[in-house]
Structure formats: C-alpha cells, structure tokens
Amino acid sequence: MPIKLTPARGMMSVTATDVPAFPGVGFGLGIPESIGDVARPVWFGKVAPEWRELEAGAWETSATAEGELSYRAVLTPTDDTVEIRMSLTNLSDRVWDNSLAFNCFGAGGAPDLADHECVRHWVGWNGEPRRLIEVPRQYSPRPAVALWSVEGAPPGEKIPFVGNFRATPPGVALEGWLAIVARDSKRLVATASKPTLFLFQNMEYSCIHASPSFGRLEPGQTGEAVNRIYFVESTLEDWHARMKGDLG
C-alpha cells in the first residue's frame, strides 16, 4: 500500500501517514513552504492552492499568485517514498536569476526520528556521508537554523534567500540531500532534489529541506524539478546508493 497523503485544503501542506517504516506517525510536509524568485519568494499562506486527487493515492496541487507566478506539483506516493514533480512559471515582468521551491519535511512528530540537536542528521560532504555536526556551520542571528550550499549550485551566500539568514558556512558544499537516521539506526527519512539549490535544517522543528531549483527563469518561462522524500528501512549507505540511482 502506498503512503497515504492528506492535503490541508487551501493550504500549502499535506500530511503523510500509513508509512510502513514508521507505523502510527504523521509527517507534515510543506509543499511548498515558499516558492518563486529567490530574491522575492511567495511564502506559505500567501496563496491558497487547489488540491486534486489522482489515481493510486497521488495528488496534484496548483496555485497562482497573480502577476508573480504559478506552480503545479504532482505528489506520487509509494510504500516508502513520496515523489514531488514540480513546475514553476514566472508570471512577473522580472528575470529571475534563480528560483526555488522551499519544500519542508518535518520529522519532529516522530519520536523515533526527532533530532532537535542534529546528531542523527546526515549529509554528503566530500564524497561521503557525514554527520551534520561534523560539518563546519555558520553561527548566525538565528542559531537554531542553518543553510547549506550544494555542489553545482551557486554558493549559498550569493543566493538572496539564503544570504538573508546569514547562516551559511562559506566554502562548504554538500550533496543535494539531507537525512535523519532513526534511533534504531535501521530506518531513516530523507529529502533529496534534482537539481537542488540549497539545504536547510531547523533544530526547533527537526525539519529538513532540500530545495528544488528551477534555475534562471525569464518572464513567461517555466522550469521543472523533482523532490523525493524517503521513509525507508535501510542503512544510510544502502539508501545513499539507492538515492543516487533514483536521482542520478
């Protein structure tokens, strides 16, 4: 049976339940928590998206912010993933040098997973999985959050959305995924995107983000990206190999 998705009608959020690897747990997903031009994104609550149920537990959501953007996302669950295929159209008269979807994956409601101290958060750094607390961070005016540059994407400090937080360690570039390993070390959740603009984590909520990037969008232009959420029974190493196969 695929993971059950229950959208919050009119909201940019959906709950994932009936997750085989985490029985009885509901996971909140902000799809998207923010979207659009990285210099002027449309934040959660500023549009009221429509949700339409598709076949086999999949959902489609779309919204328009007049004169700014429209987006569409198809969420397709399996028994251990939710794939989110997104498209974003620039309806403004500005050229967007870079554009994103800031998709939130909250693990704070899962006692076996919640990791408000980032000790079971893992990232890919210098070619291998590493505990996040081993990676240099940037202490900032908001110490509970940090943003992380991604290999192949512009340095975070040059992305307005990221730079505004002043929480990005310079000179550190990670792979485009973030994972939280469960206390039993046999299960994990993760978010990975292709392409990824940056990563974000918030200790207060134990939430992780791998922001899909739509790149540079001219007025009227549409970009596409995919974000995949994992809820797996696996070692980190096995999942990492699988994810590489999934997203290339």
Place this chain on the structure above:
Amino acid sequence: MTRREWVTAAGVGAVSLALGAARAEVQPVAPEGMILIPAGVFLMGTTADQAEKLARQHGYHPSWLSGETPQREVELPAFAIGKYPVTNAQFAEFCAATGHAPRPYWNGPEPPERLSDHPVAMVNHADCTAYAQWASKRLPTEAEWEKAARGTDGRMFPWGDEFDPDACQWNRARAPVTFATAPVTAHPSGASPYAVMDMVGNVAEYCADGPGPGAAYIKGGSWMNEEIVNLRPAARNMSGFANNTATFYGFRCAKDVV
C-alpha cells in the same frame, strides 16, 4: 591568579563588602519566590580552548560552539530571578486573570492536575513577556540568566564542572509521552551557586534579548536534549525565532531590585 580565580575572589569580596555595607544601608530584598543575584562581575560564555575540547569530546565541529565564544567578563547590577521556572499553575492564574489563551496541551482552561507544578511550555517570547508584565516583573536578559545559572566562576554547569545526570530533567526524548517535563522541584542537586533551581533541562527558557531581529536567546536545554553540549548554561544553539512555541520552551521571570 587566573581570570576565573580573580572573578571568584572578586565575587566573594563583593559579597563581603556588601555584608559590611549592610550595616549602613538597606540591602536589596528579592520578592517572594525570587532569589537575589548580587551586583558584580561574572564569566559569561566559553573560552576557545573549552569549546575545542567540548567539540572534540562530543564529536562536533568546533564551529557549532562558536556562538558562545569568547568568554568575557560581564558586570551586572543586582537583580532578582525566579527560583523556579513559571509553572503551569502560575500561568493558568495569568490566563484566568487576563483572558490570555490557555496552553493547547491543557485541553481546557486549566492544566491537568499532574502538570500543575511542571514548568509551562508551548510559550513564545510574547507569551512570556505578557506574563512577566502581568506579574510586575520582566524576562531576564541572557547575561542575567547565565549569571544566575553558573555564578561568577565560569563553571560549566550550575552545580560544577562535571555533568551530573541526576541533577536535571534531560534525555527524555524517547519517553512514551509527548511531554516529559518534571516538577520544577524534582532536581534539588541541580541548584546553582545562588540556589536557583532547574536552570538546566526541563524547559529551555526564553530570555528578554536575542541574537538578532525576531530571535531570542533560549537557554539551558530541556527534557528533549540528549547532548550534554546543549545542556550547559553558556550554550546558544537552541536559540531561535522569538515567535516559536515548542513543547520544550518555557521561561522564568526577573525583576530589578533597589
């Protein structure tokens, strides 16, 4: 004499002077339920060497502790601080008197009896400030909070330099309940040098000030914390958005004394 020894000696000296001066002038008195923290210098924050050592011991990159370095001497006037965090019962009195919203986990206007003497949680900076104003008090600054927690000598924890797992409510994230707070009197061995209680663990506490706009220092760690690094009075990693509520955020009050 090291800086730590000097500050300790200065603190003792200040107390002696204050005791001598008491014959000549009226000493400040802390209101009921509060403890007087005398004026004077204390060591705030963490030295770079301490941060390096802690990071190495606990598997962190040292930059994760960079927010609390360098250690510095800070002078404060006398103030009073709550002996305990504000409890659910106390916050319920405030809600009843002012119409402030009850906490969601109470499931009604009053907290469940079993939580009456536990610290209130799921409060944000505005909730804490509103309570403090109603009580004719205020929130402590981070510096006041840290001095009340660790005294003048730069000790790592309220009770000394070694972590005592029985001195605070911590490492309860695996508890089979959403809330794992304890009564505010549950850990008497966690007393600070001034006998302020429950400064580490149970609920992390909102301070009046913050590291940036819209952010607040939230100090002391909580029942949820499993890492000793985050259960030190100097730690700042859990500080964040002032608007946020969490099941592990609470507060205590402070008050000026004359």
